[in-house]
Amino acid sequence: MIIGGVLNSVGNVVKDITSVNKSSTTITGSVVLVKKNVLDLTSVASTVADGVFELLGSGVTLQLVSAENPDPANGDGGKLGKLEALEYWNLTFTPPLAGGDSLYKVTFEWDEELGVPGAIILRNNHAVEFFLKTISLEDVPGAGRLHFVCNSWVYPDRQYKVPRVFFANKTYLPHEMPAALRKYREQELMALRGDGTGELKQGDRVYDYALYNDLGDPDKGAQLARPVLGGSTQYPYPRRGRTGRPPSRTDPNTESRLFVLNVLNIYVPRDEQFGHLKLSDFIVYNLKGLVNQIIPLLKAFVNFTPNEFDSFKDVDNLYFNGIPLPTDLINQLGSNIPLEMMQEFFRTDGQQLLKYPVPKVIDDRNNPVAWRTDEEFGREMIAGLNPLLICLLTEFPPASKLDPEVYINQHSSITKEDIEYNLDGLTVEEALSSKRLFILDHHDTLMPYLGKINDNTEAKTYASRTILFLRGDGTLKPVAIELSLPKPEGDKIGAVNKVYTPAEHGVEGWIWQLAKAFVTVNDSGHHQLVSHWLNTHAVLEPFVIATNRQLSVVHPIYKLLHPHFRDTMTINALARELLINADGIIETTFCPGKYSLEMSSVIYKSWNFLEQALPNDLKKRGIVDGDINSLEDLDRLLIKDYPYAVDGLKIWFAIEKWVRDYCSFYYKTDEMVQQDPELQSWWKELREVGHGDKKNEPWWPKMQNREDLIQSCSTIIWCASALHAAVNYGQYAYGGYFPNRPTLSRRFMPEKGTPEYPELENNPEKVFFRTMSSQLQSLTVITVLETLSNHASDEAYLGERFPDWTTDAVPLAASEAFNKRLAEIEGEILSMNLDKKLKNRVGPVNIPYNLLHPTGEPGISNKGIPNSISI
Template sequence: MILGNLASSVGNVVGDITGLNKPSKNTITGSVVIVKKNVLDFTAVHSTVADSLFELLGNQVSLQLVSAENPDPANDNGGKLGKLATLEYWNLTYTPLLAGDDSLYKVSFEWDEEFGIPGAIILRNNHTAEFFLKTITLENVPGEGRIHFVCNSWVYPDRRYKKPRIFFSNKTYLPHETPAALRKFREEELQVLRGDGTGQLKTGDRVYDYALYNDLGDPDKGADLARPVLGGLAQYPYPRRGRTSRPPSKTDPKTESRLFLPNILNIYVPRDEQFAHLKLSDFIAYNLKGLVNQIIPLLEAFVNYTPNEFDSFKDVDNLFFSGLPLPTDLINQVANNIPLEMMGEFFRSDGQQLLKFPVPKLIEDRSNPFAWRTDEEFGREMLAGLNPLLIQLLKEFPPVSNLDPRVYVNQNSSITKQDIEYNLDGLTVEEALSSKRLFILDHHDTIMPYLQTINEYTEAKTYASRTILFLRGDGTLKPVAIELSLPKMEEDKIGCVNKVYTPAEHGVEGWIWMLAKAFVNVNDSGHHQLVSHWLNTHAVLEPFVIATNRQLSVVHPIYKLLHPHFRDTMTINALARELLINANGIIERTFCPGKYSLEMSSVIYKSWNFMDQALPNDLKKRGIADGDIKSLDDLDRLLIKDYPYAVDGLKIWFAIENWVRDYCSFYYKTDEMVQRDPELQAWWKELREVGHGDKKDEPWWPKMQNLEDLIQSCTIIIWIASALHAAVNYGQYAFGGYFPNRPTLSRRFMPEKGTPEYAELEKNPEKVFFRTMSSQLQSLTVITVVETLSNHASDEVYLGQRTPNWTTDAVPLQASDAFNRRLAEIEGVILKMNIDKKLKNRIGPVNVPYNLLHPTGEIGISGKGIPNSISI
């Protein structure tokens, strides 16, 4: 027994010694979080059954570790591959019935010392259905501890892919810092995402590519639905969109064919850019589809039961406070054609079936129901309303035009000193100009080139406009003159006829002044929707989404910085092209430029400047800032101190800039590192030369040769995606849901003295107002659309919020925490300013506090919150 024990001990010692030269075998355990296709999704039921059978036959979900330390010559010097492991107990794991709930699986990997630290995982889905892979976490990795893989990607059956899916750990690498064992996989993954530019793209594909805006028209349905291709031509420059690869139309080979309802949600975007399959974002997508396919036809049916027009403001107020009864046969039509959840959204029941909408914040305060009509509110909304981006300092009186003198003549303003001087609180025009207290909202030069065409070939009857405002001592803006202009041919050039209107409160002159303000708001509504909103946020950002995914690896620090700000953008843009901005779409039917809407935005894009999107640059260019604003210490340079969009925006801007500076400075220690980063340089080159290819020769593009170029560029991108979009989107229902405040179309010209229209205005001014502005159907359509577009989803991700474990680097994590603390401080400051009665522009006569740049928000139409991305 003793000898036996001794021999055993010697054997153990020998084994321990020889073990120094042999790798020890270990098991690494991991957990995998997946969202399956919901079992209540009937299209997935057969896949669920098939996948269970596949599991029994051994066709499972397999995972394979990839070494970050040890390359394998047999694998083209890519990282050594571990043995296959499979998800355990697929059939026994509880699958939640509720959409979006997670399923947790375990997996065990064989590991030895020769393998080293895992840096990536190859995953193969051998089932028949896709699933959403959220995270993979490895536990107790020798020498490393826990390793996180933040995946957030749809994984389709492996047969759909030319290359198996690979997911990298949450470590961050500049290209030259990438472990040699992972470089092959880093480059191959980017090649997959770029595609080869050919072939039909299908649901589930992951290719990011570019195309012109050639999918807006539908010439196969008639010549009146043909639209010019935007982009690629000097006449119609435009940012690029994501390639959808549909075949050309039969009528025009340059125009891409369109999808038809009910297949509208099948438009191609890379799978991971699509709305989360199981969240409220999908409900929004289906609402947009339902608006076109079901709701608008029912609104048309409802209008046919009425006199087809609103006659008074009381009629409009009833939409929000009392509701309009629905005829019985229309109720039956609603019940038969609209899903219950959509009935609850658009057709509400208060003891009887009523057409009733949420009360817009503009008219919530019933102590002063006509506060929205006041001149003070009219001026305030240029500073704290839906489109606070256009007001600018008036530097020359009377205002002048910058239209091409070879084509246009006599386009300067006809406003005189006598028109306004009595309204300048005792100042002369020269004194008001020199003290920088005159401002202008100028919709003349942008509208005039299309005005004759709009008035002749659409139902609109409208004007180019200029509005002069005076900055009063209490910080409010007082409109002192509105000029409405129509084109007039003068020999071989385009001149104009101007008429000036000045403030009046009572009688028919008061209604004329109200109509003049409404004509201005028609122009402003069109510019807001087509330029401030669509072009300057949605459209200009899409090339950045595409280029970032094509040229920056998921482990690149700039990809990690920017990626949260691209969520859902390509999908909402694709839906907009199919339903909102397309030929005879909702925008063309309800906004003044009509069929020329996108064409006009293309002309305006000619003057788009990436650097001007930086808020400090924008304020200086508009003359609102008297000099450079380099920090919050320079806020006193604002000529309008109580300018809520500018004041709150600058706080957000510098918070973003400081966060970006801290983050980028950690990875790029020198300017030379920026210059020698091949992925970064390829990204910036593609953005300029392809994504915004029509602007590639502009001198204002940053050269991306130093750290400051990178910081400023990333700050602008994040600003556009988050705060700028929030400022022009989430107030749409608050200010535009009550459409008399912001009509989107005018159908008759201003009544002139001595005409029947003027006599009608004297007798029934409210009726004339509603016959002049948007029709009942157009107004109801706008309400339903902006109600949908003003919603914050239940899964909204607000500025500063990030997926847990998104990086392993401590300094960026600390900088991210500091950014969030700063945003919380800004929230507190905004709330305090909104109750400061000295700041009259914060809430205005309508008692609506300015919260559009309040960083966090609430579900629904809250008018508050800055999402990370353009997600609606």
């Protein structure tokens, strides 16, 4: 049946090819593509079909489309050239190309009626897909060389309602598009939008929206049910990519989930999936293996051991010496897990050890406990994993903004007497007026969920406030930590507060260390769920979807933004299946537990697109005295040695200048922005659908002038590149040593008069590890962070673009200037990291701040800004 249908198609194609008259004028073309591995051919029929097509010379056909001469018989689309077949599918030209690329030739017949071609219709008559990279035409009359950047998977033609079309690498605003090509521009966008129905399958090219209704798994029990995020005032959320999977059996509002073994088959548009060479393919393999095999084996390992770490020496052995694996477990490993994965996760060598790479935070053996110092605790708030939360303290004691109709007595209990002795001779009033007091506030975000977390999850934790003092040498000194628990007061929720102040020795010193650890637990959860997941991954996905649905590939803003969307939908889809799902890795290892994503939804209520721009973010947090409109305003930073802010502003203004130069070339006036139908549809859909729960917010740019466009595109690029790099690629360096960044607390602070207090006096390290994450939770977090901190071997760093991405000289020059500025910033970062006066650049742990160093290296390099959220 299949072969019969294929032969009928072959007959039609051959009839088309042989029915035309040959002429003497020809155009030579070259095509670069990557074949799907022959091992992926899943049936004899597909192999036979490919052979038949090649025998008849019609396996892949191409057809030129005129950019100059419309044809009424073609619906006023461009006049079509004759169908020509790709030559010698089974023989590629030498020399061989890198990365599995294959080079083919094609010869087109051409006549004057066709004119200069502006597009190519390509049909794949094989049984399987291939990845099409480029098509080049040589010596085109009236045009010379034409180049088509494709970078797309092309599936068998029978899977498409309309054949695939690829445009020359020219850039056109909608009104500038040659009339002969407009039909194809519109058809492409319609194909990418789909019709909003049905389950989407691999090979579909549809970009569409859905609610976050795929996190829960109620069919496996009520304990795995999760609220739908998005589409309500209670749980607003950005939209995700639609898969169209059927609802679960138990809850019609929840989408059914895939079997974990099939997780690689989750739908995302094929061109959004990881490239065939990308290290992230291995990362996907590892994530799948982590859930299916590694975590069960970690559980087995924990069962062979005392089930807890007892001392810092026990933990250090994971990195410096290794922990011997029991023989029985080795036998289990050998029979249940591939050798490559076993070596990756368990570092089995001749000694059979569980051993991890040494995180940077403990790599300095001259000062192995530097991570415990107060200076490092403060430094990581401006140069660590989550440098986005610290704010200027403007009133003392700190006040709560929780709804007074629900909450009472939520203001801080920290007094002047608690901190004034530690302000280097200043009074609290003087420190406030001189803008030297800062706060890391995890009170209002946690308090509404604290009762649920402590009652319904393994966690036992507090809401927290941390007050810091800016010292004369530019470092931040924590002067008080307040830990709070909810307390019913009538029909409202009050708080019980306990204030802790710095101590270095004895039991009080260990209580201070535990207080800092409770703060870090809160910060770790906020970092992973909000700073990282929500504010980069989740909020950017609607931009990816809207851009592909509303902006043609030849639109200048599509060309500007497209490199910054690479792989984002894929990593987000994997996260929903393996990391942030019900009972997934985040819920089982981070403090909010099953309320994790629900809490991020509540925090999304205060998300503001304009505040994602770094200058606006710093102003909102009171970190700058006035506005920052250029690098000349860096002196307005209240914390002069704030590595994230200093490096970030350099990157921000470089991005903004590049975007300004680029957009100003295509949009000469504000009216051109207003009159661009694709741009206006893009922005409207972005606000009203992609971020539909916030569509009525007054802060959205109106997209009525060039400045709106420039600032919006700069913010999108910043979030996709530098912001994500700052909160992602240092995860193993700081969090890979979990005592420095515990993600969960299991017991409350030891209090005098309780059994835990004498234990704290006798064995404080044991109390620390009984209070924080368990051995299994810690090992799981280490393994995940190691995987997610990797740079891909084919990583595209900020400023890098495909060759021949445009033919316009001014944007090419602006791109070159952008890259030159990024190279200068690299030199400036290196110089600052060597400046001994800047104590926050390296800190007690001796980690240079390189998270915003533009280029990086494969693996865990702790530096580099990829173009996109690719992991």
